[in-house]
Amino acid sequence: MNPPLDTHDLLLRSRGGDMEAFRQLVEHYQGYASALAIRLLGDADEADEAVQDAFIRVWRHLPKYDPGSKFTTWLYTIVTNLCYDRLRVRKRNRRVFVPAGEEVLASIPSTGREPGLEMDEKEVIREIERLTDELPPRQRIVFVLRDLQDLEIREIAEIIGLQKGAVRTNLFLARRKIRERLEMMNESHKTVPVGKETFDEMPDR
Secondary structure, rough: OOOOOOOHHHHHHHHHHHHHHHHHHHHHHHHHHHHHHHHOOHHHHHHHHHOOOOOHHHHHHHHHOOOOOHHHHHHHHHHHHHHHHHHHHOOOOOOOOOOHHHHOOOOOOOOOOHHHHOOHHHHHHHHHHHHHHHHOHHHHHHHHHHOOOOOHHHHHHHOOOOOHHHHHHHHHHHHHOOOOOOOHHHHOOOOOOOHHOOOOOOOOO
């Protein structure tokens, strides 16, 4: 079994110009950064470019990094800002990729219908993907960070530079838009509409 990664030690060594230490840091955290970028951008190639740019910025700004702060929060801030810039200048919408829809589907209450008449789960996932893609960039980022990445409101506020109240407002608006569209979709399938608790009453931390 490999020993646990000492992020603090690797950061200090990287700040001193140790490229091997920085390589280990990148290898360990690249997966986390990529998962976030893919969910925000919905395009694997574009996400790879954003992550590469993010680690270039990490290397360049290591002398300014506060060792007392959480590295993942700093990294997520850089990745999110780069993705946010790409979302704002994107000429056309692209689909958001949600690797596993279970965490979203788990929040949707059962319709109570017979098994044979239940809405197909894959169809719900596809609709959530499409609806997330239609959100304004800021709402989209807040929704992804909170409901897909499961970050706390406090950390999201730190990452995107907003007050916690503004984060909650954007999250509420994003959830409401998705919930309303899901209700319309359910109605078109003649199922019981998705309950208000689907997103609005999900716990915020």
